[in-house]
Amino acid sequence: MRIDAVDFFYLAMPEVTTAADGSQDALVVRVAGGGHVGWGECEASPLASIAAWVTPMSHGACRPVSASVLGETLDGPADIARMAARVAYDSMDLLQAAHTWSGVEIALWDLLGKAKGEPCWSLLGYTEAHPKLPYASVLFGATSDETHARAKDIRAKGFRAAKFGWAPFGEDLRADEAHLEGARAGLGEDGILLIDAGQIFGEDVEAAALRLPAMEAARVTWFEEPFAGQAYGAYAALARRSRVKLAGGEAAHERHMGLHLIEFGGVGYVQIDTGRIGGLGPAKAVADEATRRGITYVNHTFTSNLALSASIQPYAGLASHQICEYPTGLSTLARELTTTRIDPGEDGTIRLPEGPGLGVDVDPQALRDYAVNVEIKVGGRTIFAPATP
């Protein structure tokens, strides 16, 4: 089939705060072709990503992402790989291209799945989609008591695993120790406890290492993003000193970056956001490499159930890579975006929705309710205006 149209929907909550909550806005992509429609989501700045789609060409290696997609044919996974290679080459100098392409790539897989009546994980080569063990992904409380209460609440809701992240973690050693103790106490002895430092230590290995004893005492399963995403040397140095495995990779906007964190950073868990790395294709390549190297692949996602489904597809078939990020504090925007819900079952696990492609239906009402009106004019000509939901 021919790719007839690609539309972007910039959605946002009425108020966006500085909280580390990625569900406060969204960039949803709709791709149409062969009488079908596919959906994807970029985990990215909506305006900058839209600009990378419509921008005038700067030169042969700095073309808009649209130039590699519109009018192309899509009949199988190889066509998506071909477009990905074109984006990588023809948009080489357009930095934002990877984030824009991610949402488009996901929508193309969804479209392909719908056209073939096949789920994305099957198109990726898996024969089965295994259930995943969701961890409730929340921010630390302002105090350790608040963190303790959040942990208890998560456990009461039926989650066996929880991840606490970002500020105030990293600001004060004693406070951090109290947060870790509070989280473990609230979660119970058999809960899986994960910690996300949100890159707070930059490249300061010693500062991060100071938290290791308390991490070990609280039996933390992984210590996520202690450092800047590409500070592989710092990751490797901490990994050598830590009995708690490191995790990272969410910032990867290119397959190699995921692979490097494994090879050079020594992480035990590689976390990939399909909405940033270039979609399902490169995420699957990282999952393959993780399997070869005996480390664990984990999805990264902090937005809608559309993005959640996309984030699970690349490792859906890996039974032993069981843990799965599952954001619980979603904005109303992210909740209302999909009519399909991915909820934990009675056994505490989640399963990908039935149905072809991503198996997720988007609610056009949400596209209207949260629409941000964007108009971009270049040389007097409107090159971007909102599409009709």
Add this chain to the structure above:
Amino acid sequence: MRIDAVDFFYLAMPEVTTAADGSQDALVVRVAGGGHVGWGECEASPLASIAAWVTPMSHGACRPVSASVLGETLDGPADIARMAARVAYDSMDLLQAAHTWSGVEIALWDLLGKAKGEPCWSLLGYTEAHPKLPYASVLFGATSDETHARAKDIRAKGFRAAKFGWAPFGEDLRADEAHLEGARAGLGEDGILLIDAGQIFGEDVEAAALRLPAMEAARVTWFEEPFAGQAYGAYAALARRSRVKLAGGEAAHERHMGLHLIEFGGVGYVQIDTGRIGGLGPAKAVADEATRRGITYVNHTFTSNLALSASIQPYAGLASHQICEYPTGLSTLARELTTTRIDPGEDGTIRLPEGPGLGVDVDPQALRDYAVNVEIKVGGRTIFAPATP
């Protein structure tokens, strides 16, 4: 002083083609503070980079670049480093931020230099700016005869070094051999010959290795970007097999990426574009590391003399790192942008212009003549409109 205003000027030639000529458009940044004005240039997609400056915040780690700059104080290099750290952290999830910030960072150094009456290289810690040996940077001819003619022409113009790049190189082995022979013959026996493959081999080490005998026969000094910018494994594999040193790094949009290409890619020349890596600060850090490791730092630049001056500052004080990219086929836009010219002297070398900051004056007439009218509206409010030159 306080940073009072930051303005972006999107300039373009009337017609932009798919040629690998980065001077067909430009994004120039003007920073005003303390009664002085500083100038910088992003080597980037203008529209996407403007969007990353003005975009509404998505969440705390995806703020516009402007949020880390406007209203800040600038009294010394530490203030620039502080803003750089804020951009890296608060715009962590805004991929394009690095390209936007690069031009702003350069303009801040220029502003600081003008306020202090000191050149940027001095602010960076060097005691002297050494002359550089410019290589004429051109594209391969369509035929080997054309490449030969270009090489002769470059030599006739007084250049001792030349770099040939991009298509059709990499398409056909025999043709490539003829191009290499032609380039060497045209340049003369004592000319310095550099080859830029423009990432054409992806990660195909064997395909790149097929060119090595002809490279050695033509006494090529470096084989640049045989592979995708982050395919460190491929670089390392080829480096082990090659007597010709590899070069790369122009795509680095973060200090670590330059360092990784040295550490994991085994390049002999690390090429940094200050208009992409985040400006002079991170480029200087890469130059320091190159010195420590005994490899050679080279600037990357394919745009105006404003960008050229910025690209040389981070290694101006390194006498033995002599070779310097010097684009010769600039568009009229890039030529007319500056009234200051950096031309080779009678000894064939170039020197940074005298004067504080970058030492380059921008011609406001060029800002008017090549202006691209851009307007971005979000929620009915105009968040970007062109500034007055």
